[in-house]
Amino acid sequence: MKIHAHKFSFRNRVVVIIVGVALGAVSLLYTNEMARKLKGKEQHDVALWAHAMERVSRDMMGTIQDPLVADIMSTGNNIPFIITDENLEVINSHLIPDKIIDHPDRLRRQIDKFMSENQPIPVRFRFSSEHYHLIFYGKSTLLKSLYYFPYIQIIVIAAFITLGFIAFRSSKHDEQNRVWIGLAKETAHQLGTPTSSLLGWIEYLRSQNIDQAAVEEMNKDLTHLMKITDRFSKIGSETPLTPANINEVVGESVMYFRKRIPRNVTLDYNGLAIAPVQANINAALFEWVVENLMKNSLDALQGHGTIDVRISSDDKHVMIDVKDTGKGIPKSNWKRIFEPGFTTKTRGWGLGLSLSRRIVEEYHQGKIAVIDSEIGKGTTIRITLKRTFAA
CATH class of the missing domain: 3.30.565.10 (Histidine kinase-like ATPase, C-terminal domain)
Structure with a gap:
């Protein structure tokens, strides 16, 4: 019976682990697909911004004049970007701290990071073929969250499985302890009656004309049996x-x-x-x-x-x-x-x-x-x- 119970328990553990891994894999694939689609949408949005910028008027400094385009690019999205001229002088930025914009080395590292995430999009001027803008942009906070979300899910699933096993083993251990404590106390209770009876018989034998040395040895065994009864009664008690x-x-x-x-x-x-x-x-x-x-x-x-x-x-x-x-x-x-x-x-x-x-x-x-x-x-x-x- 112990062997079958062990196999059943082991099989249950394997099933739970497989289900947990399967849920994690499905979550990973699904969120990766959502992230891929969102990334495509963000790239499309930035391409639309570039196209809109090419169609609106600008002053000679390249500052965006059209309020609609400026509003869309600065407040209507959570995509971080930096717009520069052909000499990488910053024209505009969004969701980029000033400490990066004002520091040439940090700015360069940020641009390199954006280039590793997305190809920069050039914006050509109609009035000049020599002057152009570059839009460097990265991942939105939502896109980043989607990339990290499945791994967080896997950690949470693993934590729940671990806690479930700990709780299961703890409850099973407590149940076994209660069974053994109950068995020990019941054994002590059952031994109480015959030991009391044997005490009476020992006293009777002491009054008889028989070898008292043998009676004393019997009494020692009975005393030891009473000790055993006392031990069983102490299991699970203070x-x-x-x-x-x-x-x-x-x-x-x-x-x-x-x-x-x-x-x-x-x-x-x-x-x-x-x-x-x-x-x-x-x-x-x-x-x-x-x-x-x-x-x-x-x-x-x-x-x-x-x-x-x-x-x-x-x-x-x-x-x-x-x-x-x-x-x-x-x-x-x-x-x-x-x-x-x-x-x-x-x-x-x-x-x-x-x-x-x-x-x-x-x-x-x-x-x-x-x-x-x-x-x-x-x-x-x-x-x-x-x-x-x-x-």
């Missing part, structure tokens, strides 16, 4: 962190685990032989992380080998290393093992290490990572927490 002795918290998990591993597996721990170190943690959830790491190490050992749990610290951090002599992890999977659903086992959902990372990084603001692994020799996973000191 999780207060309190200063705790890391040596003792980790030690409790190690001691419980040590009596329940195969005979050919050795579990070493240095935490009770070194000076205590302290960090802000939620003990119930943090014990869960340590147990997950030891269980993964035990699976990697396949019935024989060593698990070494070691605590170390510096001025700012406390480190908990869980090292095993198991089959090791390829370096390409060092980060992937913490992803939800990733597992190399034939059984299980691949959620243990993912949950551990979430507890360490999101709840405790720490870090968890594979710091060393070699195929056939073993793996070391390290938890790093911010160290605190007793007041």
